[in-house]
Amino acid sequence: MSPLLRQGWERFTLYLPIILMGLLAMGTWWLVRNAPAPLPPASEPSQLHEPDYFMKGFSVKSFDATGRMQSEVTGDVGRHYPDSDTLEIDNVRMRSVTPQGVLTVATARRALSNGDGSEVQLFGNAVVTREVQPRLEFRGEFLHAFTQAERVRSDQPVVLTRGNDRFTADAMEYDNLDQVLQLRGRVRGVLMPAATR
Template sequence: MNLLTRVRRTLDRLTIYLPLFLFAILALGSWWLVRSVPELVQPGLNPRLRQGPDFRLDQFKLQTFDASGRLTREISGQSATHFPATQSLHIEGVRILAENEAGARLTAEAKTGISRETEQEVTLSGNAIAVRQAHAQSPYTEIRAEVLTALLEEERLVSNRPVRMTRGKDVFTAQGMNFNTRTGQYELEGKVRAVLPARQPS
């Protein structure tokens, strides 16, 4: 067997494995490209949905009624912009009115608000104020914070920011709060301070 024949046989064997080598190189190149290119869409967002707003409302009011026709909730604002990708409504000059079947009435307002459709919550930001009118054994209660989150279905107000609560004549400050708007019960978190005026003897 001469040298030329050996070279031909060696080349024939190499051509058999050449497609495998090419596929391996392409696979490595694809893997490197996927790892190197940053994500174009944020995690958790549906890429088929438009990322920008799809509609805007001015001087709007959304109302919810129970089966008997009683108004249970109202969300209003100067303007609102809807973002379908995050299923959220961004509201300027937001105001909330809620009243449960027991008659407990709550109002809240702030400079801005974000209403998340899937989570049934509204986050109020910028001089947020919430007022629960006196009801049953619970006195008038006013809550002020930079950020308050209203959990609508749970009838709770929560905040992980500093809050100031006025409950009757008592004044509390804390670093966080969990307030049950149905019962008037509350939990203050972090460093808590209280100013309790002296009670007049009965």
């Protein structure tokens, strides 16, 4: 090998790593510039407030371990909404019986219940009646019943009838377990005297 060729080869091998690094850098730049844009992050599908099933002219009953009926719900149309796990019922009628045999009946033009039925909102000519002595009845355009806690409340005008006594109020909260009734706003009451024997 001639000295001139040998000197050229030595210079080439001296600069070869720098040349290779330059070619790799240019290749990387070209790949980045010509690569497709990254996909946008997949957004979660928005859950629409749409029913996943319907029931028409239905009746649903629940029983305890001994086979005794605890509650029954009937309605013209029922719609279940999976996004909120609620059941909306048109022209609802509900019955529940305590272990002591006390019957509670509720009716309304529309009801909205949570998934386990422990909370029910009644809309439009709502009536909740407890068949005890004396009979207890709540009436209003909106009643919010908590079935397990045995409470009824409303932030709208209500009429309460207990036996022959009648009360009206702008708002109400009733706790059956503590036997406490709170009437708020403009409260009016008519107390009938006990019948003499």
